[in-house]
Amino acid sequence: MKPLTLHLIDLSVPGGSITRHEPDETLVRVDDLGITRGDGIFEVAAVLHGTPLALEAHLARFARSARMLDLPEPDLDLWRRAVGAAAADMADQPGLTAVKFIMTRGIEGAASAPTGWALGFLADDPAPAQAEGLDVVLLDRGYRHDVADTSPWLLAGAKTLAYAINKAALREAERRGADDVIFISSDGYVLEGPSSTLIARIDGTYITPPVSLGILPGTTQGDVFADLERQGVPTRVDTLSVNDLETAGAMWLCSSTRGAAPIRTLDGRRITVDHRATELINTGLDARRQ
Structure with a gap:
């Protein structure tokens, strides 16, 4: 990730304020709970030619995560303006860029306002994954499929800053010679990837798991x-x-910056890559950018 632009959001003043900074400026305190505890939320919206994609869906999910963490309700117009400002800064950048917007609980041990910022960056080129496909492994997430109902304090389905487990899962995939992961519940239900949503085509129908399983609502999906x-x-x-996955004719992992990337192997088993369908799906996603 190459940072390109940064907008700090002051949430301590009524209505908030947005100021532009250089992306290499030191702005976050070391005692911020987002740093010390991973106590915060984030979203990543892909950007093309200065326009953030699926922004309203990302903002809705941002607000959903805030409610799940008992964070203050975000002023979505303020965040919309911050993301838009960061995106506009990158209008002349070739290729795909993105904005990561973050809200933390603020300073540890202080009755402070949340900390917020929007960081624009150059995204990885999604073309290789879309063209070549991904080698994927199944990993047990360690929770039952009904964890969101039985144990809401585990925050299943919130997009939090606490991504250590997701990163550990990707390292495990790499150790197994794979590119990515599909999590399954401890009782055998298919869930999601560490940073993606699964779509499987079975008997001609495109199917994705429900958010009731404690997974994120997929904006790209x-x-x-x-x-x-x-x-x-x-x-x-x-x-x-x-x-069910063994009967799938084709499968994809979908995310904001990668689009729809086909799965070519699952636990070493060869999966048919439907290049034509992949092209059509990503062409449809590209149309959002016009």
Whole structure:
């Protein structure tokens, strides 16, 4: 990730304020709870030619995560302006950029306002993953599928800064010679990737797991389904088992900056890569950028 622009959001004043800074400036305190505890939330919106993509869906998910963590309700207009300002700074950048926007609980041990900022950066080129596909492994997340209902304090389905487990899972995938991960619940339900949403095509229907399993609402997956539905292609939100994945004709992992990347192997088993469908899906995603 190459930082390109930074906007600090002062949440301590009524209505908030936004100031532009150089991305290498030192602005976050070492006793900020986002640093010391991972106590905060974030979103990443892809940007092309200065326009953030699926921003309203990202803002809605940002607010959802804030409620789950008992953080102050974010002023979405303020955050919309901050993300828009960071995106506009990158309008002349070739290729795909992105904005990561973050809110932490603030300074540890102080009755302070949350800390917020929007960081614009150059995103990795998604073309290789889209063209070549991904080698993926299944990893047990260690929770039952109903963890969001039985144990809401575990924050399943919130996009928090506490990403150590997700990063550990990706390192485990690398140790196994793979690129990415699909988490499964301890009782055998298919969940999501560390930073992606799964779509499986089974008998011609595109299926993604429901957020009731304690997973994030997929912003990119939502756009994919909306485009498929406009074309009359059947889609469904439904539970999937590991056995269901064995019947899938094709599968994709979807994320904001990677688009829809096909899965070419799952636990070493070869999966058909439907290049034509992948191209059509990503063309539909690209149309959001016009």
